[in-house]
Amino acid sequence: MTRFSALSLVRNALSGNRDWDQQWPDAQPKTEYDVIIVGAGGHGLGAAYYLAKEHGITNVAVIEKGWLGGGNTGRNTTIIRSNYLYDESARLYDHALDLWEGLSQELNYNVMFSQRGVLMLAHNVHDVQSFQRHVYANRLNGVDNQWLTPRQAKEFCPILNISPDARYPVMGAALQKRAGTARHDAVAWGYARAAAARGVDIIQNCPVTAIRRGANGAVEGVETARGFIRAKKVAVSAAGHTSVIMETAGVRLPLESYPLQALVSEPVKPCMPCVVMSNAVHAYMSQSDKGELVIGSGTDQYTSYSQRGGLPLIEHTLAAICEIFPTVTRMRMLRKWGGIVDVTPDRSAILGKTPVPGLYVNCGWGTGGFKATPGAGHVLAWTVAKDEPHPINAPFTLERFTTGRLIDEAAAAAVAH
């Protein structure tokens, strides 16, 4: 792998950019691997990278039904934050945030992690109570999060509407300064390149059709469109389609899959310095490096595996955006798209072992998986390598839905995650 640097850019510029290497080879499947990861999104590729780097396990295949990074990794609105309420969540997302801060250097790939700050608006007394609770809990957990008055919020984001005459006036805001955004595709590509450099096979356009278990019940490998591939350890990290794959191993998951839509505006010069989220008015917005306003809100109301989504949600989302930022009504929506998010009853992920020996699962991230990418990959690799959960993901078991030990961020986060 050629290291990327300013020098290599100059050298290649002079030779017509003809000498760049492939960032990852197009691997053909071998007959057997030590570990197979199903799903080449950021989480799966990250897990493969950390398996190779931190656990010395390099005989790994990441198998993807389409093109790598083509699922929710390449469809989300790239918000990264860790100001979650519960200790378990705060630890997991803050672990991810720590890794985000050095990720470009770690991968030698600029993932454009931009700590622009995430501002969460409170529009009613209930919001104020809830966000204050977050601020207090975060502070005692060592997670940065601070309370701003409406005026302070406007100073941080000048195009914000804090008029008391608004339909839902801003009553304050919680700000996490370490939070921000990153370039989603680059995360998948950076992990793919770094994992491939350590010997991981990335196999694209190869749907996994079933997980095969042996007579003793343990995992033997996966059936794919290109035949059976043997492995004693299989980790499934396939977002909205995880439940379908896990069912072939006889594991039922408490997941519901919903379309989640997002959209961008035409690019404009910088006008939005941070990320703003509003649960009550129900939308969020940031501005990409390219200048597009990146906008999202909640999921569509019905379960679906179709990446289409309906018009009413877009109408509501943009009405909310125009309410929070009244100067953007004449801006134009350039494109919108949908992804399928896998939602658990408590809106927290499932990351760990399963009742099937050798089978691991990483799913249920709902609308908030991107921000966890490095952290999820990191602890998933640990869990697979050691056949036991890392302390950080230990609470995120599948069993909690039976025992009742839920990590109910839904109760606190309401909608946007």
Next chain:
Amino acid sequence: MSRFRVTGKGRVDHHAPVRFTFDGKSFFGLRGDTLASALLANGVHLVGRSFKYHRPRGIVTAGSEEPNALVGTSRGRGRFEPNTRATLQELRSGLVAESQNRLPSLKFDVGAINDALSPLFSAGFYYKTFMWPKGFWDKVYEPVIRAAAGLGRAPETTDPDRYASRHAHTDVLVIGAGPAGIAAALAAAKAGAKVVLAEETAEIGGALLSDPEVVIDGAKAWNWIAARAADLAESGVRVMTRTTAIGYYHQNMIGLAERLTDHLDSVPENAPRERLWRIRARHVVLAQGAIEKPLVFHGNDRPGVMLAGAAQTYLHRFGVRVGDSAAVVTSHDSAWHAAFDLQDAGTGIAVIVDTRTDVREDLVAEAERRGIRLRLGHTATGTDGRLRVSALRINPLRDGSVGNGTKVFCDCVLMCGGWTPSLHLFSHTKGTLKWDAENTAFLPDRKSEAVEIAGAGRGLWGYGAALDDGAKAGALAAEALGLSAAAPTHDVRQDRPGTGTAHEELPTDHDRGHTRAFVDFQNDVTAKDIRLAVREGMRSIEHVKRYTTTGMATDQGKLSNINGLLIASNALGKEPPKVGLTTFRPPYTPTTFGTFAGYHRGAHFEVTRKTPIDSWAAENGAVWEPVGQWRRARYFPQGSEDMDDAVARECRAVREGVGLFDASTLGKIEVTGPDAAEFMNRMYTNPWTKLAPGKLRYGVLLGEDGFIRDDGVIGRISDHRFHVTTTTGGAARVLNMMEDYLQTEWPDLDVWLTSTTEQWAVAALNGPKARTVLDGLVEGLDISNEAFPMMSVADCTVAGIPARLFRLSFTGELGYEINVPARHGRALWEALMEAGKAHGITPYGTETMHVLRAEKGFIIVGQDTDGTVTPDDAGLDWAIGKAKPDFVGKRSLARPDLVAQGRRQLVGLLTQDGKVRLDEGAQIVDDPNQPTPMKMIGHVTSSYHSATLGRSIAMAVIENGRARMGETVHVPTGKGVEAAVIASAVFYDPEGGRAKL
């Protein structure tokens, strides 16, 4: 008049000059121009700078697919918008336009330094650098990159315009009013179908507007269009111009954006600027035509290089010659016609270069007859000129090799690389496309909605084919609706059918590692960028798109997608369909946020729900609090009182005298039917069978997970009728949940659910003097404590109004909730105020209600609970009907973690210093001196100053709280640490005697 304007040509009004400015300079165009045609008529080609390299750019197209001619437009305060397509913006008097993405001026832009450094700024370069030193990315590099990126500037003032929206239904919706669309609309309408015909531009006719010499059924094109417009009107077809179909949704729901005022000289008072249509059509005909492809060669982006079809449109539709001397470079027949037409209008044709050697004989003969220099089997390898093209370099192609180049001087280059069927909307439906090698285009394959595609969208070329295919599609649509339809055929003369061939980057004698052959003009993606992406391992077209950003500009790849695909597939050595096509995303063209927001702006963003008593509260100085969609009176300040003063006064009044509270927002559901009691038994934790009619009970509702979802007092009105109240915010959720269970789990139960929230107005009368006030107003009921004790309900009249009277207390004082039909709400309220005057009756708001209930330790679901609290956690174990076989959440209550030790339990909390009021949400620890992360044992859920107790009080959930009464815990406040003692949450009247007076 400019020498580029052709007298007598075009659909513009040559006698109606229209003044406008561009970059501060004043120009004249004509009524009927677009901004682009008016600029071209004035000889202006240079209109913008590209996104990345800041290269000078000119107008390329004549339609909504324009990548370069994006300008800022304004018409007074608040009416500025960036990135307006000059090709779509109709000229209006006084239009102010400005170029974008340049500093300091369009002609001299310092950003053009990027162009000189372009070898460094190849595809994906930013992923490879800006990583050192760590921390410089978002502090140093990113701000610079951001400032350089973006096109126009965002509006800075609030938009004074309104936006509208409408729903409509139709039998057949035809999208695109070119020849195919017109024929389809007429065929369907004549069969009796109700038809809507939507057209993106200002008038119907499509490509025929740019080909006036075509003769259809004996009429010249424009006469034919006029006659068909009359036919359409007569057949009842609703023709919607300036209306773009932006998205195709499930079950034939099409979103359309109609532009209403941007073309008008002045904005009519109160007229909406744009209107969003949601049209549900039983059948859809897509007749969106085809979009011309550029050719990809070195320097193909210089101002003055444009699509041949666009030049033809400017000539015929707007009467504008795009230059004096045109060099034509093409691989398709259509550009030959453009050349002939331009020559007829006085533009010299310097050369026609065709990459093909075997071009149709009649075209060659015609060109020779006209004396035009022909170069067949040639390629274009470069252009000269800085801000405007001055020459085209062409080379012969011989046996696959490229011969020596020669220069042809010109002031414009007209290019044509063939045509791409416009199938964006079809793709929105997830209909599949198949590759057609002959047309080098994707064509529609499997359909997933009730839709026909007609004309050029199916790869058909020529007006005759389009008209007949359109008529057929219209007839098919009508027949699908059970109508009998005919598809007339058309006799077309002077038709211009054509064929062509497609290219990736044109052959060149330059080193391809250094050519600047643009694929995506706006995003500055060159052919070599795409090859670089492939070299670096990007094999999926989606990866190529995302790595290079080709097709991601504001034209959404309308010009670039197929060229990019051909270059990528060539580099990969794969057939184009194996490489794939990126997904077309709605909207078809960029659409304003305002159009989607529609009426939902400002006060109308969401409805403000008001109670029947709201007007009284407004007149009496209420301070409001938003609660869900409701606005509720939070307190009623008198004189200079602040909230604390007012709340203290209101609390004292209730505790000592009598207060009146508007409780109308409480959710209310009437549960009726023979199985009503059984239904209630299954939904709520409490037992209901033995509750006698006329009695009330406090009910708790759980989710399946065993956690509290809602609560409220429920009255049994008769054996088969319950009056359920819910929390204000929970009303809709609870009704949905009830309906869900009733319809999916227990369809055997004979029960009906009716929301009655807005049918009742509710006044809550509380305080030791409540009965005294009420007594004189009630008829038909003895409300003495003996006859009508606590937790009773009965019908009576109050102040002559039929009422359902509840005796209950959420304040701890003697209390009544008087329900009357909503229309009598204010009359009831005023009667109570009048009757209470002598007793100092005091209206109070939600804040006082909160304090009073907290003094009594009554929970508010959603504040003291958060979806993780069981009835036992909240101290409501007594409300569980333990003998009941089942209720929602019962099974979950037995889960190990719900019965484990150490759960957080609701308790009271008293700060050591009674003047200190804790923040709601503050976290509680045992050891305030531990390092972070600290072990938190709970949090403060409610916290107030209690005027009654003369100190602060709080409610909290704390691990094992009920077993820790009297123990001291600590609350870090951010400024310090407050010590507090765990206490009973019932701070006032623990025996509860006051409510039973």
